[in-house]
Each structure stands twice: as structure tokens, then as C-alpha cells.
Amino acid sequence: MQDLSAHQQCGDCPIRHRAVCARCETDELARLEQIKYYRSFQAGQTIIWSGDRMEFVGSVVTGIATLTQTMEDGRRQMVGLLLPSDFVGRPGRAAAAFDVTATTDVVMCCFRKKPFEDMMAATPHIAQRLLEMTLDDLDAAREWMLLLGRKTAREKIASLIAIIARREAGLQVRQRKGMLSVDLPLTREEMADYLGLTLETVSRQMSALKKDGVITLEGNRLVRIPDLDRLLEEAGDDADGGMLV
């Protein structure tokens, strides 16, 4: 089920300025354009199985995917949420360490691993950008460790909503005018997997935050945030939300 029809120009790409190719000059981009190919995945489909040989790396162009780890007895923990422009795969490693699953329909811009590695060795701009993105991912993972290890269920939910709001808002921390609203890209169960909770606890805490006026729900997915500061307070973050750059 692959849609290979789209032969988009890199210049028009919606993630051109944020993905691993962000720093590339036009000639470098032209070379990438030659080796790239698009793949589409349906919602629910597994993109990469943990332990499998990785034959490609790539960027999420549209849609949302998750990175998860599963124990033998079935306990699951999501270890990353992949939004458009996020990079998938690890150059220099043969086997995937985590499952990658499409949560919505996903289009990826892929490169076979070997040509990409060669390209990376020859193109410092790609390696530089990948380093920058990896350092960001590492900081995000470490923030998540605080959440998983020390926050209460209520704080976890508030943090998740705040983080998704921040990422959807294009990294603007504050946006006081008008009421923020966030379209949660996750089911209750996926939220639970991300937060280290059960889906019942997620549901209960969502209801509690709604009852206390911290959020409003419109359907199951659309969350409105009347007061972002209030939400951040509930999240237990210091006021600035931890954006340093």
C-alpha cells in the first residue's frame, strides 16, 4: 500500500526547513533528491519492527508515528512521538532498536541506508543537522524521564497536553491571545503507553482536569486550553516550559 506517485520537489517540501536536510545548499539538495523516495503507511501499520535489519532511514513528511518498546509480557512504553520533520533510523547501526508505528496515515521521505551514510560522510551539513536534531531528541527524552519517574498521573496528563500544544504551535511557548486548542493525535491507550499509565487512569485524569476547568473537551480528541499558565502549573514545570535553545 505505497503511494509512490508523489514526486515532490525538495524546494516545495513542507519540512524543507526543519528536517535533516534543513542546512543543505541547493546542490546538496539536488543530490539528495536523486536518492530519495516516498513511502506511505496506513494508520496502524508498523513502519519498522524492533530487531529487524534497517534498510532505510528517513523523515516523517506528514502524519504521526510512534516509537515504542515492548517487554515479553506485553508491557509497552512509548519512547518517542514522531511528528513531521522528525528523523527515523540510525545511521551506522544494522538493526532497529524500537518499533516504529504509524498512528495516522504517514508519508515518509526515505533513503536507502547505505547511500545516505555515504552522502552523510561527504556532506557535513547533513551530519551537523542530524547531530543538532539528535541532541534535541536527547534533551526531550531526558525531560520525559523526569515525567515518567517523578510526576503524578495528573501532572503527566497536563505535561503531555502542554508539550503537544507547544509542538503544534510551532515551538512558540506562549500564545496568550485567543484560546489555544490542540488536536490530540493519540488514543487514550496511546497516551497511557506514552505516560507510563493505564488507559483508565488517563481517562479519569482527563475528566478531572476538565471538571477543574483546566481544559475543555470537544469530542474525544480536541482539547481547548483556556489558560496555558494554569496548565503549565498543573504540569509541574517551571513557568517557562523548559525551552532553552
Next chain:
Amino acid sequence: MQDLSAHQQCGDCPIRHRAVCARCETDELARLEQIKYYRSFQAGQTIIWSGDRMEFVGSVVTGIATLTQTMEDGRRQMVGLLLPSDFVGRPGRAAAAFDVTATTDVVMCCFRKKPFEDMMAATPHIAQRLLEMTLDDLDAAREWMLLLGRKTAREKIASLIAIIARREAGLQVRQRKGMLSVDLPLTREEMADYLGLTLETVSRQMSALKKDGVITLEGNRLVRIPDLDRLLEEAGDDADGGMLV
């Protein structure tokens, strides 16, 4: 309290082949040698405060340091354990995101940030190695997310011992001949901060693992592991311990 007397040659450095300089040629090493300087920190001393301007980056040469995050009400979560050869600091970022604290006496090989960044831009070997190390750190952080989000207290303790054993053994997963023993570099409280537990729970689970013959204790710090497979089983990891490379 800085010991600046040691003017070690990079060629003799104990972390020469594993640190950020691992891939450097002799001429590159010579340039690094010119801008490096050593700093010593006493056990318990804070090396970097979260939020402070980072004026230097560097590698742990000897000793053990921790990376921690603290909430306003005092809840703490360790987000990284820094052993010799690990890199501290983030090129391209002005302020530190986490506290770095010396757990034992620590010697660091430091570079002022700006010269190091310049050097990195000019020396692909350094950037390459840093990318590789950062990707490893990211994988480790994600493994830790599974531990924090889904493992029981007993599994957490077993996992910690297994991971430290693996790192101390120089990344050899198995070493069946003779009994493994591990010198825990952490107090019970530090273990608790790392595992998202209280120190009482850590103490209880250590006692339980000892009672069940999974480990033996010699003093408070020295742990002997009669059967590594048994320990890995208790850790809830799949048998291979997750080493992919």
C-alpha cells in the same frame, strides 16, 4: 580546588579511544591538546548548574558524575550517569539544561565552548564521534524510559545492577567464567533518584534480591553476581541485554 598540575599527553590518555576525540588523527589531537585543560572536582561538588551559562564542554576522564533534574518542590530524577569518556555539555546551546554533579572525585578534560565549537566545525572526526556518542546516549535514555515507565521496583534494581555491570565490564555482555562483581558507584539515595523510587524501596529490594540469592552483598557497595542470566531475567530484559550495535 582545582588540580591543574596534570599536563597529560593525549596519546597516553586513558579515555583516548572512547571519548569524543577517539577518531582524531595525530594532527587533530595536537590541536585539541593546545586548547584543552584539566579540572578536578571533589565528590559532591556541582560541576554545572542547570540554567547557568555553559562556558565549557568536556569529557569525564576519571570518576563518576550524574546528570539530574529537580522540580521546584524538590523531587529529583537522575537522567544520566557519566562514566569516564562520557561527554558533558552541548555545543550550540547557551545554557545548561541539567545539573551535573560529581559523585566521586572527578577529573575532566575541558574545552572552552567557543574554541571547541570552532574546532568541531573544522574537524569532521570530532562531529562524527559526537554524533555517534549522542545516538548511543539517546538509545540509553529510551531504554531507561521503559524502565521508569513500566518496570517494577525489583526489576528496576536488577536492571541497574546489570547495566552498571555491563558498562564496567567494558561493554562485554557476557563473562561467564568466574563470578562477576560490581562496585556500585552510587548511594541508595542516588540509586533511588536514578530509578524513580524512594531510598527505602531501593534498600528493601536490594535485601530481597540478596535473600533470593540473585546477588550477594559485600559491604554496602560491592555486589557479586553469581548468575548473570538470572539477574537479566529478574531485570525483565530479553536475554541478550539489548546490545545491538
Next chain:
DNA sequence: ATTGCTCTTTGATGCAGATCAACAAGAAAG
């Protein structure tokens, strides 16, 4: 030897979140 540390162990009790269970609300299929 005694005092005062810090670190660790162990016990008693309480609670946040897991587990078990039932039901509601759409949405898609017949």
C-alpha cells in the same frame, strides 16, 4: 571510649494508581 556524623535497614501504615468489571457512545456494516 564517646560523640556526632552519614548511610542503611527495617517496621507500620496510607494512598495513588492498577486491576477487574460494567456500561455508554459513536461509527461502520449488514
Next chain:
DNA sequence: CTTTCTTGTTGATCTGCATCAAAGAGCAAT
């Protein structure tokens, strides 16, 4: 319109770990 499936909500109960509390063990200083 009814059936079935998926997803979410809510209630009742259980339990693993936190919390509160006290005491032991090792070690340095006096």
C-alpha cells in the same frame, strides 16, 4: 433500523510503593 466493533467513561476493589518512624552500622573527630 439493528448489530457489531472500537473507543472511552466510570465504579469497586486491590496492591505496590511511598511515607512516617525508629534504630543499627561504620567512621572520623575529639
